[in-house]
Amino acid sequence: MVIRRHQVPATKKAFEDAGxxxxxxxxVEGRGKQGGIGGWAxxxxxxxxxxxxxxxxxxxxxxxxxxxxxxxxxxxxQVQEAVDVIIKANQTGHMGDGKIFVCPLKEVVRVRTxxxxxxxxx
Amino acid sequence: xxxxxxxxxxxxxEVVSEALAEAGMPSLTKMHVFGRGRxxxxxIGDVVYDEFPKTLLLMVVEDEKLDEAISVILESAKTGxxxxxxxxxxxxxxAYTVSKGTKGL
Numbered sequence: 001m002v003i004r005r006h007q008v009p010a011t012k013k014a015f016e017d018a019g020x021x022x023x024x025x026x027x028v029e030g031r032g033k034q035g036g037i038g039g040w041a042x043x044x045x046x047x048x049x050x051x052x053x054x055x056x057x058x059x060x061x062x063x064x065x066x067x068x069x070x071x072x073x074x075x076x077x078q079v080q081e082a083v084d085v086i087i088k089a090n091q092t093g094h095m096g097d098g099k100i101f102v103c104p105l106k107e108v109v110r111v112r113t114x115x116x117x118x119x120x121x122x
Numbered sequence: 123x124x125x126x127x128x129x130x131x132x133x134x135x136e137v138v139s140e141a142l143a144e145a146g147m148p149s150l151t152k153m154h155v156f157g158r159g160r161x162x163x164x165x166i167g168d169v170v171y172d173e174f175p176k177t178l179l180l181m182v183v184e185d186e187k188l189d190e191a192i193s194v195i196l197e198s199a200k201t202g203x204x205x206x207x208x209x210x211x212x213x214x215x216x217a218y219t220v221s222k223g224t225k226g227l
Contacts, residue, residue, distance in 0.1 A: 002151055003220065028180075030151030035143065069151065069180075083218055090220045097221035101182055101214050103125060 002030060002067050003098040004043060007090050011070065014089035020082060022122050024071040029064035034095055046094035067098065073105060073121050123214040123227065124188050128179040129157065130199040130207040135177045141198035142181070147191055149227075150181040161204055174205065182214050182227060 003011060008025065015023060043065055074082045083100055090097055110120040130138055135152060142150065156173045163172030183191050192209055200206055217227050 001220075026153060028151045028153040030149075030180075032149045035148045064152065067151065069153070079216075083216075087218065087220055087223050091223060093221055095221055097219070099182075099227075100216075100218040100220065101123075101125060102216040102218075103212060103214050 001070050001086055001098060001100040002028065003070060003086075003090050004096065005066055005068050006043075008068050008070070011086065011089045014085050015072065015082075018081065018085045020072055020074060020078075020085070020122075022072065026069040026071070028067050028069045030067050031063065031065055032095065032099070043096065046092045046096060065096065073108060075118065075121065123182055123184055123217055125180065125182050125212045125214045126188070126191055126195070127210045127212070128181075128195050128199070128207060129155065129176050129209075130179060130195070131201070131205065132175055132177045134199045134201075134207075135179070138179060138195055138198045141194050142191065145190060145194045147181065147183060147187065147194075150179055153178050153180070159205065159208070176207065182217060184227065 012023070015021065072082065079102055083102070086100055107116060108120040109116050128138070132154070139150060139152070142148065155176050155178045157176055158172050158174060163170055163174070165171075179195075181191065188211065192211070195209055216225060218225055219227075
């Protein structure tokens with residue numbers, strides 16, 4: 001999932017409480033279908049999105065907004081639960097909250113022991 | 123839906139993203155990565171460079187947009203020399219928008 005930077009601690013906490021302690025975090029930049037309006041300022045205060053969209057029309061439209069990309073691996077029957085946890089922890093209701101992509105995963109191997117499949121996921 | 127991971131030259135990032143935006147696909151995520159390809163790096167004098175800085179562009183598109191997105195990327199990222207990059211396509215089962223809590227792109 002791609003989320004706001006300052007929501008990472010809250011998301012980590014929510015995952016921990018829900019029993020998904022393992023995750024990978026990457027620092028990325030991106031933009032959505034609005035083309036990155038609002039920029040950095042609205043990342044801190046999402047309310048600015050509604051104001052800045054109209055007043056800063058002459059600002060370059062396509063900019064990169066810093067985000068965090070979190071990757072977590074769950075069992076098939078836990079997908080819905082994990083998605084709900086993410087949405088609950090990250091939803092402010094303003095654009096820029098992020099996206100969740102659910103991708104199939106063929107195989108997991110734990111490097112330390114060589115376990116594969118279900119056993120390799122916590 | 124399909125996820126496109128395109129590894130391109132860092133200086134082509136803006137060109138590719140502008141081209142995609144013009145084609146009606148402004149949404150993407152980029153990250154800085156290091157890697158090498160089939161040529162195992164290059165050797166200049168005594169120095170061997172085996173990890174090159176690249177940009178990884180990650181985007182998710184609907185199935186019917188896939189071919190268009192790939193051709194836009196291939197066209198705009200091309201210089202014709204080694205190291206132009208690769209495009210990988212993987213399956214995405216579901217997508218959610220956090221702000222609305224709805225399913226779909």
